[in-house]
Amino acid sequence: MGSIAPDSGRRDAIVIGAGFSGIYELHKLKEAGFDVHLYEAGSGTGGIWHWNCYPGARVDTPVPTYQLTSAESWTGWNWSQRFPDYSELRTYFQHLVKVWDLGDLITFNTRVQSMHWDDQSHKWRLSMRNTNTGQESEASARSVVLCTGFGSKPYIPDFKGLDKFKGELYHTGMWPQTGVNMEGKRVAVIGTGASGVQLIQEAAKEAKHLTVYQRTPNTALPMRNDLYDKTMNDTWKKTFQHTKDMILKTFAGFDYEFSPESALKVSPEVKAEFYKNLLSSGGLHFWLGTYSDVLFNDDANNEAYEVWRQSVLPRIKDPRNREILAPKVPPHPFGTKRISLEKGYFEAFNQDNVDLVSLVNNPITEVTDTSIKTADGTVAEVDMICAATGFDSVTGGITSIDIRGVDPKQTIKERWDKGTYTLYGMTVSGFPNMYMMYGPQAPTAFATGPSSAECQGDWITACLIYQRDNNITKIEATKEAEQEWRDHTLEMGEKGLFTKAKSWYYGDNIPGKPREALNYMAGLPTYRNKIWESANNNYKGFELSPCA
Numbered sequence: 001m002g003s004i005a006p007d008s009g010r011r012d013a014i015v016i017g018a019g020f021s022g023i024y025e026l027h028k029l030k031e032a033g034f035d036v037h038l039y040e041a042g043s044g045t046g047g048i049w050h051w052n053c054y055p056g057a058r059v060d061t062p063v064p065t066y067q068l069t070s071a072e073s074w075t076g077w078n079w080s081q082r083f084p085d086y087s088e089l090r091t092y093f094q095h096l097v098k099v100w101d102l103g104d105l106i107t108f109n110t111r112v113q114s115m116h117w118d119d120q121s122h123k124w125r126l127s128m129r130n131t132n133t134g135q136e137s138e139a140s141a142r143s144v145v146l147c148t149g150f151g152s153k154p155y156i157p158d159f160k161g162l163d164k165f166k167g168e169l170y171h172t173g174m175w176p177q178t179g180v181n182m183e184g185k186r187v188a189v190i191g192t193g194a195s196g197v198q199l200i201q202e203a204a205k206e207a208k209h210l211t212v213y214q215r216t217p218n219t220a221l222p223m224r225n226d227l228y229d230k231t232m233n234d235t236w237k238k239t240f241q242h243t244k245d246m247i248l249k250t251f252a253g254f255d256y257e258f259s260p261e262s263a264l265k266v267s268p269e270v271k272a273e274f275y276k277n278l279l280s281s282g283g284l285h286f287w288l289g290t291y292s293d294v295l296f297n298d299d300a301n302n303e304a305y306e307v308w309r310q311s312v313l314p315r316i317k318d319p320r321n322r323e324i325l326a327p328k329v330p331p332h333p334f335g336t337k338r339i340s341l342e343k344g345y346f347e348a349f350n351q352d353n354v355d356l357v358s359l360v361n362n363p364i365t366e367v368t369d370t371s372i373k374t375a376d377g378t379v380a381e382v383d384m385i386c387a388a389t390g391f392d393s394v395t396g397g398i399t400s401i402d403i404r405g406v407d408p409k410q411t412i413k414e415r416w417d418k419g420t421y422t423l424y425g426m427t428v429s430g431f432p433n434m435y436m437m438y439g440p441q442a443p444t445a446f447a448t449g450p451s452s453a454e455c456q457g458d459w460i461t462a463c464l465i466y467q468r469d470n471n472i473t474k475i476e477a478t479k480e481a482e483q484e485w486r487d488h489t490l491e492m493g494e495k496g497l498f499t500k501a502k503s504w505y506y507g508d509n510i511p512g513k514p515r516e517a518l519n520y521m522a523g524l525p526t527y528r529n530k531i532w533e534s535a536n537n538n539y540k541g542f543e544l545s546p547c548a
């Protein structure tokens with residue numbers, strides 16, 4: 001697969017990142033006849049599924065929703081399970097590369113370090129580094145599409161003494177491709193987000209001893225991962241047109257939607273049955289298929305939390321663990337932090353080899369060369385620390401590149417230092433011909449990866465075609481339109497109960513990061529209407545400049 005990427009100097013576009021957004025956009029631009037190339041820092045395709053290869057890593061959107069929709073991408077493809085693991089998803093990416101013949105257009109092991117705009121030639125100049133050899137190279141292109149993902153800059157808290165730890169230290173988002181052996185070892189997992197939940201379930205089976213450090217309980221829902229045989233694959237294929245229609249209609253790109261009813265207006269019997277069915281459906285139904293007011297009204301939300309709590313309490317033997325994992329008082333409104341899926345998570349804490357440490361009023365105070373200490377004076381001797389501590393989410397993958405637009409003295413990181421500014425979450429004023437997919441102020445964390453890739457990828461491709469057809473070599477969001485979009489995004493982010501939780505949705509997890517809604521929370525259909533309204537009005541909100 002493409003190891004050299006000669007820079008012709010005439011390249012139309014460069015795509016950065018080989019996850020769903022990057023692969024889809026590479027395909028669309030190639031199909032439209034553009035000279036395009038993709039650079040990927042990892043050694044393979046898959047994006048998040050390349051980097052997150054910790055034991056248990058699997059998607060929590062079911063297939064066939066979690067796939068691209070054009071016929072050639074799925075007719076010859078079969079899934080083996082409802083929620084595929086990272087390894088099956090990697091194979092799916094290889095399938096996409098094959099059917100769309102993208103192999104020669106991708107260069108792996110190449111991290112883009114800087115992108116500087118040249119306002120004379122209307123081109124971006126990129127510098128890159130080979131992650132194996134350290135060799136530097138350069139490339140240029142008229143447009144750049146950043147597909148760096150919402151979770152590509154891992155975050156490890158600055159625990160005192162961590163640098164002195166002599167054992168093994170891993171982050172879930174930078175897991176060694178060769179795997180990690182936990183057998184016979186004392187393992188610590190810090191963090192109980194989606195990554196933590198999945199890793200803990202597997203580590204509990206393998207490690208000699210596992211200590212889990214939990215700051216906030218995870219209101220994880222049952223996954224119910226069915227195996228897919230030929231009949232199941234034939235069945236989803238027969239109804240895939242309907243699935244595609246639903247993906248376009250629903251808030252997050254799923255094949256089901258919130259109920260239009262209010263939880264406060266239905267009878268207790270109807271509600272009990274409804275919730276029972278949502279829980280037994282598995283997946284995220286109890287979160288994204290629930291009553292319309294659960295994420296907006298405290299009373300409705302508290303009821304839903306209690307239903308969830310009662311569903312997990314019988315699974316946890318130790319009363320102390322029950323109160324840590326599913327406390328009587330909700331830690332935050334239900335569903336306002338990312339819900340995760342589990343299979344056997346709560347039972348793992350019943351095992352003799354698993355300890356649970358609550359960090360509430362009891363933070364980690366120090367890591368020594370062999371142990372982790374908490375404020376209550378407890379010391380756990382460990383051979384391995386797994387940080388499942390999340391990411392500088394949504395913006396981190398972009399701000400970690402030295403990106404400079406029309407003002408060469410200002411990087412995008414500096415531009416966003418006090419708050420994020422974008423138009424439609426895809427463009428930034430002062431940074432012409434630069435597009436972002438699955439980035440800030442777009443549906444991103446509230447949309448599935450494939451549905452977002454198609455929504456934004458189609459728009460960006462059409463925008464490049466429009467420029468080509470009209471001899472435009474520079475397109476840039478206006479400051480006014482950008483401000484309007486930021487205001488609108490922040491306003492949407494204030495609706496509902498989401499602001500009551502501290503979460504990466506608002507940048508709360510990174511010290512010093514401004515608190516703001518990082519995602520566009522009005523759903524994919526509204527978002528799609530807004531972006532196409534601009535495109536259909538000759539890119540209203542943008543300044544277009546003819547050939548340099």
Ligand code: N01
Pocket residue numbers: 058059060061151157172190191192193194195196198213214215216338341359364388389390391445504509
């Ligand atoms: O990261 P997170 P993640 N001391 O930020 C804790 C997607 N994803 O990698 O909640 C102690 O959610 C932190 O505690 P708190 C998915 O969108 C998808 O798990 O801040 N603990 C939290 O428990 C997901 O939301 C899939 O109080 C500290 C954890 O670390 C996103 O990626 C699988 C701490 C971080 O959780 C990120 O998930 C995996 C500290 N100083 C991920 N700092 C699937 O599709 C942080 N924590 C299944």
